Amino acid sequence: MRGTVWAVANQLGVVAGTPAELLSALLAGPPRTVRLGGTGHDAAEVAELADVLREFGHVRVVVEGPDDQAPARKPGDDEPVDTADAEAVCAADPVRVTAAYESADDECGGLRGAWLRAGQSLIRDQDPARRALVLQTALPPDADPRVRQALARSAAAAPWYMERALPGPVAALAVLPGGALVVADPGGGVRVLPDGVRQQSTATRVKAAAVLEQDTVLLLDERGRLHRHGGTGTALTKAVVATLARHPGTALAAAADVVLVGDRMGSVHAFGSGGLHQAALHSGRVTALAATASPSLAVRTGGTDGAVRAWSPAGSGHGSTVSQRPSPVVALHTGPTPEGPALAVAWADGLAELHRPGRRDVLTFRPGPAIRAVAVTAEGALCVGTEETLIRLRPR
Incomplete structure (x- = not known):
């Protein structure tokens, strides 16, 4: 059954491992047509999954027969797979x-x-x-x-070399100015790798993390409220906390003396010593933000519309499109590398991308489970966080 569910989830651009997870993902979106079956899939499993999906009437299910155009089977295709090899x-x-x-x-x-x-x-x-x-x-x-x-x-x-994979759930990632990786877990705990001890920061589920200063980590919880981990509260952080208490945020980033927040209407708000700058950049909810301060403040935004945009609070307009896919953006991070600033993007269909400076080719990786966070290290490595693992990959 898993193989059939995975194939359908890939077809629909969602992440799901069970019929219940697949149905939940489908019910969260508009009505659509689901095609099941085809060569290689067990007919009984296809029929069972079709019955589950049809039960709620939200999707139209089409069951297809074997593909007559499928490649001819090769000698050995019917031999048992050595699952220990x-x-x-x-x-x-x-x-x-x-x-x-x-x-x-x-x-x-x-x-x-x-x-x-x-x-x-x-x-x-x-x-x-x-x-x-x-x-x-x-x-x-x-x-x-x-x-x-x-x-x-x-x-x-x-195209990647796996440097390490650490077990444990990840909700958000950030990178300190010195290069240390900050890992926030769903339970509100924060660790600074490689040797940091988990410290409880908030009792609510963390959604995003950002570094404001050397020792100040900001956390956005699932209710859209801001929390400070370490450092000292400033007039800026207190103003953002007060604002989000009344108007919850949906995404978070910080750079230099600026805190950036996204909202459910598609707008990005930049709070700083120079005042408030804002722009409507997306159609639908802003789901991810990233920012760098050198040589000037540069912001990357992502939304449910599947767009990644480049924006400068000092400029005007709606920014320029960096990338566009038919899947919501779930996480962004940008940071300096030896070659210049790089951008990491994660999408709701389980894809992570690394955009490197001066390169047109985009490196991609799919861990299998849904991605919750991404980060670019100072060495140019890509960190990918899921609810089970933190993965660090280095481009070859």
């Missing part, structure tokens, strides 16, 4: 691998758990090296070292 599962048909792991009891050195955790990414059409990279990031801490080594060999041709 890391290199073999990366090269095999992902639908068959998923079915094999669903029916298996052996954890195969950690491969089974990793595949079922990251399967929505793995089931996409891609080369074995990318699958190996995704499996690397999803392995449990107690995975067999031989499995790790085999995946590292297979992932050598991927």
